[in-house]
Amino acid sequence: MFDIKLYPEFSWSLSRHKTLSQCARQYAYQYYTAHNGWLRDSSEHSKQAYRLKKLTNVEMFFGQVVHDIIEKAIDHYLNTGIVPSEDQLTNAVRNRMNKGFVQSSRHFKDWLSRPGKFTMFHELYYGQTNVLPADKTDKIKYRLEVTMNHFLESDTLKEMAYNEQIEFLEAEKFRILQVGKLKIYVVLDLLYRDYERDKWVIVDWKTGKQSEEDPYQLALYALYLLETYPIPSYKNIIIRNEYLLDGTSTEHQLDPVTLDKVQELIGTSTEWMNEYLDDVHLNKPLPLDQFPKTDDKRTCQRCNFYELCFS
Missing domain, CATH: 3.40.1350 (Trna Endonuclease; Chain: A, domain 1)
Incomplete structure (x- = not known):
């Protein structure tokens, strides 16, 4: 049975360290406020933070899709001795990207109720539009053209x-x-x-x-x-x-x-993270206002939790 904990279990990762380095308030939302936000009886604040935590941007989504397709291609090769063609791999990535775009542009209510099951692009959510910026579209088109060819020509393959x-x-x-x-x-x-x-x-x-x-x-x-x-x-x-x-x-x-x-780095970073805890043993965070916001507005514009700081 799933054990519901008042506070999340503490663990360290390089991405967690990078988040704290960027903005302590973003770190608080990501690793504490969003905790238990998937539960029905959670506060609206936690639910909102959990939804926003699930946002992804186009580049990140593309990277995850490529990793998934490569994993399947290698598994297929190990089982059959056959490597899928470049067209097969590229089409698989394109189809997943299109599915992510459709979910982001046409299934907003579904994402609101089940953010862990549907994709929502940061660019569409905060742009309040169903059209991706032209520069993002051009970037992904180029990456689609070259990525799978480079995978097939890689030293590893x-x-x-x-x-x-x-x-x-x-x-x-x-x-x-x-x-x-x-x-x-x-x-x-x-x-x-x-x-x-x-x-x-x-x-x-x-x-x-x-x-x-x-x-x-x-x-x-x-x-x-x-x-x-x-x-x-x-x-x-x-x-x-x-x-x-x-x-x-x-x-x-x-x-x-x-x-x-x-x-x-792991040691000094963990000590830094512990400074934001009211109880290290429980991993209980300090009050939210003890997590300062960054002064870098460019970081704010890219942040999933922008609306929590700038309603």
Whole structure:
């Protein structure tokens, strides 16, 4: 039976850290106010925060769709030995994008009552329109044209096709890294073992531009591997970013400095988050007015919870 808790269980993730870094008020809405907002007897404030938490923007939705289609394509290949064609993959992504647009533009009332079951684009919700901005449409059209071609030409897929000494281990599954009593959530896009090179390879598919944070995200995954699998050394781990927008691939060899930096970030970030708690044991937050709003209006305009701050 589902256990209803007054306060959410505390866990750490890089996305949670980034949210707090952007805006403490957004962090409060995302991780506390929205808690239990799916329950009928929750306050209207919590229900509203939960609905807004479920908003997505076009780029994020596209990225999630691409990840889902790639996961299915790899699973299909492992079961049949056949990789779907570029047209098949592109059409699958296009159909999912169209479905998301239809739900966002024509099923507003359905989304209001069941925000976890229907898609709502940030651009349509706050634009109060049924038409996406032209720049967003052009951006997604371009990404549709190139993404699946770059996936099929990626180093990872070539390695799958020509290296017979590969064992696939995980793909797109939530995993928990336990650091002391702290739970850290990680999602591996793809993990396999390359016996030919005696390496464990972590792959992260990227549908956006390169970021300075990318290697640190993968280093977090590597910590999970070192705790979960019988890997003799961090030197046996390769972390790879596949950038599907420009068709490039970047491999990072782990080093102790990067691993130490990631663990240090987790520690200092957790301490920072605890400053916003009235009771650390219960994960009970301070009153909402103790979470300051950002002064960066550009962040506000992109925020799902804009209407809670600027009614």
